Amino acid sequence: MALDQSKSNIPLLEVTNLKTHFPIRKGVFSRVSGHVYAVDGVTISMQDGETLGLVGESGSGKSTLGKSIMRLVEPTSGEIKISGTEITGLNKQDMFVHRRQVQMVFQDPYSSLNPRIPVGKIVAEALQIHGIATGKEAEDMVKDIFQRVGLRPSQMRNYANEFSGGQRQRIGIARALALNPKLIIADEPVSALDVSVQAQVINLFMDLQKEYGLSYFFIAHDLAVVAQICHRIAVMYLGKIVEIADRDELFKSPLHPYTRALLASIPIPNPEIRPAKDRVLQGDIPSPSNPPKGCRFHTRCPLVEEKCRIDTPEFKEVSPGHWAACHLT
Amino acid sequence: MDAQAPVLELKNLETHFETRDGTVRAVDGVSYSVGAGETLAVVGESGCGKSVLSLSILRLIPNPPGKIVGGSVMFGGEDLTQVSEERIRVIRGNKISMIFQEPMTSLNPMMTIGKQISEPLTQHMGLSKKQATNRAQEMLDLVQIPDSKKWLGGYPHEMSGGMRQRVMIAIALACDPKVLIADEPTTALDVTIQAQILLLIRNLQKKMGTAVIMVTHDLGVVAEVADRVVVMYAGRKVEEANVKDLFANPQHPYTIGLMTAIPRLDKITNGDDLNERLTEIPGVVLPLYDLPVGCAFADRCSFTTDKCRTDKPVFEEKSPSHWAACWQEMSS
Numbered sequence: 001m002a003l004d005q006s007k008s009n010i011p012l013l014e015v016t017n018l019k020t021h022f023p024i025r026k027g028v029f030s031r032v033s034g035h036v037y038a039v040d041g042v043t044i045s046m047q048d049g050e051t052l053g054l055v056g057e058s059g060s061g062k063s064t065l066g067k068s069i070m071r072l073v074e075p076t077s078g079e080i081k082i083s084g085t086e087i088t089g090l091n092k093q094d095m096f097v098h099r100r101q102v103q104m105v106f107q108d109p110y111s112s113l114n115p116r117i118p119v120g121k122i123v124a125e126a127l128q129i130h131g132i133a134t135g136k137e138a139e140d141m142v143k144d145i146f147q148r149v150g151l152r153p154s155q156m157r158n159y160a161n162e163f164s165g166g167q168r169q170r171i172g173i174a175r176a177l178a179l180n181p182k183l184i185i186a187d188e189p190v191s192a193l194d195v196s197v198q199a200q201v202i203n204l205f206m207d208l209q210k211e212y213g214l215s216y217f218f219i220a221h222d223l224a225v226v227a228q229i230c231h232r233i234a235v236m237y238l239g240k241i242v243e244i245a246d247r248d249e250l251f252k253s254p255l256h257p258y259t260r261a262l263l264a265s266i267p268i269p270n271p272e273i274r275p276a277k278d279r280v281l282q283g284d285i286p287s288p289s290n291p292p293k294g295c296r297f298h299t300r301c302p303l304v305e306e307k308c309r310i311d312t313p314e315f316k317e318v319s320p321g322h323w324a325a326c327h328l329t
Numbered sequence: 330m331d332a333q334a335p336v337l338e339l340k341n342l343e344t345h346f347e348t349r350d351g352t353v354r355a356v357d358g359v360s361y362s363v364g365a366g367e368t369l370a371v372v373g374e375s376g377c378g379k380s381v382l383s384l385s386i387l388r389l390i391p392n393p394p395g396k397i398v399g400g401s402v403m404f405g406g407e408d409l410t411q412v413s414e415e416r417i418r419v420i421r422g423n424k425i426s427m428i429f430q431e432p433m434t435s436l437n438p439m440m441t442i443g444k445q446i447s448e449p450l451t452q453h454m455g456l457s458k459k460q461a462t463n464r465a466q467e468m469l470d471l472v473q474i475p476d477s478k479k480w481l482g483g484y485p486h487e488m489s490g491g492m493r494q495r496v497m498i499a500i501a502l503a504c505d506p507k508v509l510i511a512d513e514p515t516t517a518l519d520v521t522i523q524a525q526i527l528l529l530i531r532n533l534q535k536k537m538g539t540a541v542i543m544v545t546h547d548l549g550v551v552a553e554v555a556d557r558v559v560v561m562y563a564g565r566k567v568e569e570a571n572v573k574d575l576f577a578n579p580q581h582p583y584t585i586g587l588m589t590a591i592p593r594l595d596k597i598t599n600g601d602d603l604n605e606r607l608t609e610i611p612g613v614v615l616p617l618y619d620l621p622v623g624c625a626f627a628d629r630c631s632f633t634t635d636k637c638r639t640d641k642p643v644f645e646e647k648s649p650s651h652w653a654a655c656w657q658e659m660s661s
């Protein structure tokens with residue numbers, strides 16, 4: 001390890017001031033009448049072998065951030081480096097090479113798999129497209145991958161609709177694993193699954209990490225799930241990261257009022273602890289096309305002060321590795 | 330609660346669907362009752378019949394292919410499975426209200442919010458138009474929609490998901506129902522909004538003494554709102570208990586599985602190890618048209634014996650007021 005200092009210091013993923021805005025078009029001439037500021041200045045980095053969790057309310061920009069890193073949507077500005085290589089400027093061909101390193105697993109195991117192609121072929125196609133293997137060789141590789149994710153090789157012939165939700169999610173993971181990526185961006189990979197099946201898939205993620213040193217960028221709205229598998233957790237609100245810290249630190253001493261509200265809102269499966277009534281956050285999530293001035297959380301923040309309505313709080317390191325964007329910390 | 334006569338009582342309700350694969354026994358002889366001011370939670374895996382059970386109470390099952398084939402639903406001295414079509418219409422949205430999981434599909438996109446709340450009031454409760462509109466605004470205030478007056482003329486698509494769900498609750502409660510059936514009312518919502526909605530339902534229930542049936546798959550929600558819990562598996566009730574007993578001392582292996590399969594924030598924040606594996610419930614739910622003769626959970630259960638495969642477990646009282654359908658005795 002010590003010999004390779006220079007190399008291991010390069011983050012696996014480094015995102016700097018990333019913005020992804022969507023134009024809102026109106027009228028017969030499709031004039032741009034505004035923008036959805038889906039991702040609005042995000043800076044994060046990840047080390048090899050790490051699992052970074054991303055939580056936040058619906059519409060806060062989590063999926064857009066994940067897709068921007070994959071360049072499945074085109075960022076408006078900012079930098080994305082993967083193992084030190086800037087990828088925002090890459091042309092199609094170079095991007096293609098890079099895409100192998102980063103793969104995505106989607107929320108909906110039902111719509112993300114083509115129902116007309118046998119699932120083994122879905123995975124084999126990924127190998128073919130990337131010129132890794134074809135024919136018999138590809139088939140053997142798929143067989144191996146199927147076993148790794150807990151599917152039977154005989155199931156390669158079946159179609160997606162013949163599988164349960166948890167099995168389909170395994171196929172999605174198999175497809176991502178086929179290219180031997182370093183980083184998997186998992187966008188709500190267990191949200192659509194039943195509790196009993198969810199445990200199987202979460203365990204699979206953890207096993208694969210142990211075995212292959214994979215890194216995960218794990219998007220979820222369920223903090224308990226995130227806490228189960230993530231080393232660090234980032235909290236997103238209206239296009240911005242408002243807090244990031246090691247898991248235990250975040251749970252023990254959350255700094256941002258939104259993080260605190262989020263933690264307090266999670267129903268705890270223990271009837272002996274009934275929630276305090278005062279934890280409930282008031283108000284609705286503002287529109288990301290017209291975010292509040294100053295601190296974006298000020299319209300719902302229980303601690304709001306005058307300057308919160310005017311100035312955007314700086315994202316600062318409050319203690320080593322613990323960052324937050326709040327005037328009051 | 331026990332001393333009080335139940336507001337709603339289901340006895341051996343059976344609802345089947347005739348499909349190409351065979352008869353789907355979506356609800357296979359389920360009984361429960363709920364009293365005034367009480368919250369009963371119904372939990373279970375996706376597809377186990379929770380929604381069909383709720384819809385059966387109000388006879389909202391599409392026929393064909395569905396049909397209530399047995400049992401009764403007693404409400405105010407009447408059996409709702411037997412009353413006339415006209416009578417059940419009066420009871421729906423008047424005496425027994427229902428909130429669905431997806432508020433967008435259950436609200437009328439073409440009708441103003443105000444009209445959607447007030448129309449049933451003029452139709453069922455004999456209020457004048459003016460009275461009904463006032464009541465509609467009152468209800469919007471009650472569910473904490475800001476600028477309620479303005480929103481009376483607004484449309485569902487102009488609202489956020491959380492606001493729509495609150496409008497659904499306003500509609501459901503406008504007529505002071507005796508029973509509120511909430512089928513996954515917060516599943517599509519964010520946790521901070523979910524917390525708002527759950528608190529709202531709880532407060533309104535306290536104020537009006539409504540009996541609430543809360544259908545959910547989230548054990549956190551159950552722990553938070555329920556007085557009593559019914560656990561369903563493959564169309565049947567497999568366990569029923571007071572909420573504290575159920576969590577402290579689950580008796581059915583499926584319930585035990587559920588309790589250990591969820592990531593526990595309360596444990597994690599106690600400093601438990603990262604990357605601790607969760608307990609899995611192996612296998613999947615069997616299709617409801619092809620259930621085995623014995624226990625439907627036998628294939629996924631680690632306590633299975635020969636008897637489980639041949640005889641349907643009897644739903645019996647394992648300890649005072651704690652019932653389960655399992656041949657094994659779970660130690661506590």
Ligand SMILES: Nc1ncnc2c1ncn2[C@@H]1O[C@H](COP(=O)(O)OP(=O)(O)OP(=O)(O)O)[C@@H](O)[C@H]1O
Nearest residue numbers: 022036038057058059060061062063064065221288
């Ligand atoms: N292709 C697009 N065109 C226009 N707007 C978009 C597009 N994709 C996303 N948005 C908008 O960007 C915002 C962020 O969306 P995104 O899907 O990233 O949120 P999210 O945090 O993943 O939410 P959820 O938890 O519901 O999945 C939303 O307001 C959404 O409507």
Ligand SMILES: Nc1ncnc2c1ncn2[C@@H]1O[C@H](COP(=O)(O)OP(=O)(O)OP(=O)(O)O)[C@@H](O)[C@H]1O
Nearest residue numbers: 346353355374375376377378379380381382394617
């Ligand atoms: N119209 C229908 N025709 C045929 N089968 C049906 C129909 N509606 C429901 N079913 C079947 O009845 C069973 C119970 O469905 P139900 O919707 O009650 O499940 P649930 O417990 O509410 O699940 P979820 O948690 O996913 O909402 C399922 O197996 C379903 O396939």
Ligand SMILES: [Mg+2]
Nearest residue numbers: 062063064187
């Ligand atoms: Mg998303």
Ligand SMILES: [Mg+2]
Nearest residue numbers: 379380381512
């Ligand atoms: Mg349902």
